[in-house]
Amino acid sequence: MNANDGGPYTLGLDIGGTGLKGSVLDKSGHMIVDRVRVPTPKGCTPDQMVEALAKLVKPLPAFDRVSIGFPGVVRDGRVVTAPHFGTDPWRGFPLQQKLGDRLGRPARLCNDAEIQGLGIILGHGLEVVLTLGTGVGSAIFAGGRMTPHLELAHHPIHKSETYNAYLGAAARKKAGTKKWNRRVLRMIDIVETLLNYDTLYIGGGNAANVDKSKLPDNVKIESNDRGITGGLRLWDDTVWQSARDIGHGGEGD
Known part of the structure; x- marks a missing residue:
């Protein structure tokens, strides 16, 4: 070819x-x-x-x-x-x-x-990508350019629990999707405070389980593809x- x-x-x-x-x-x-x-x-x-x-x-x-x-x-x-x-x-x-x-x-x-972020971002302002799958992945882009990698997955988010433990696939299965969605909203609030992003994109295999009705306007759900x-x-x-x-x-x- x-x-x-x-x-x-x-x-x-x-x-x-x-x-x-x-x-x-x-x-x-x-x-x-x-x-x-x-x-x-x-x-x-x-x-x-x-x-x-x-x-x-x-x-x-x-x-x-x-x-x-x-x-x-x-x-x-x-x-x-x-x-x-x-x-x-x-x-x-x-x-x-x-x-x-x-x-x-x-x-x-x-x-x-x-x-995943390279397949999503529009190249405007500060764009953050979080992937919800087995664990939590993260990427930050400024003006369409990659920034140094932030391994958010291993940072504490709730008590001693990391993002992976709090929001990964095992956590959703254990807590149930409704409670897990409350955790997703908590994560969004924390990441917004941390980074003051213009747009947050959520991808990964578990993005399909996020309740879109409660998301802020500048948070978008993207295909895992x-x-x-x-x-x-x-x-x-x-x-x-x-x-x-x-x-x-x-x-x-």
């Missing part, structure tokens, strides 16, 4: 704590096939993850390059933290290079919430250079 038939084509991969998702995007960022999803292997080691992703993409059409969203801190193409998989075996793992080599295509790696489609923008050289300037992006091609 090439630019003459809608390419270059980008494989967008969204690594989650419970699911691995992917699809192939055309040059406009549209999925050319429905996304595929498989459960994330439990206790997944780095090498197991690479092989699981390679298996995931086998039924997908050909692609020219790869964008990878990872649920943790990444820097210079390597994993810094992997809270859903156990950080110790992951620390320093060059996921960008390893997966690119395994798939035989150039790859670029970024935090999953930041990739943005975690895949946002991957196209990692191949915008201006975006990628911005990511590299603050240590998010690796060398890449």
Whole structure:
């Protein structure tokens, strides 16, 4: 495939704590096939993850390059933290290079919430993205540019509970959706006080469970598919250079 038939084509991969998702995007960022999803292997080691992703993409059409969203801190193409998989075996793992080599295509790696944000933001003012899934992801953009990563998930929000413990998938299941929604509103109030954002976007798999009727006007619910489609923008050289300037992006091609 090439630019003459809608390419270059980008494989967008969204690594989650419970699911691995992917699809192939055309040059406009549209999925050319429905996304595929498989459960994330439990206790997944780095090498197991690479092989699981390679298996995931086998039924997908050909692609020219790869964008990878990872649920943790990444820097210079390597994993810094992997809270859903156990950080110790992951620390320093060059996921960008390893997966690119395994798939035989150039790859670029970024935090999953930041990739989702790239697929959402309009580039006006201070925009914040929070993803509600297995845990809580966060990304902040100023004038359309990434800012240094804030790992909000591990910050206390209620007594000794972190955002992950208070608002993650396990918390919703335990507390029930009604009580969990009250927690979401509390989170919104705190993040607004903390950042004074212009717009807050809520994505992730559990965004579908948020009660939209009680949200402030500047809070928007977004499709979880943005975690895949946002991957196209990692191949915008201006975006990628911005990511590299603050240590998010690796060398890449």
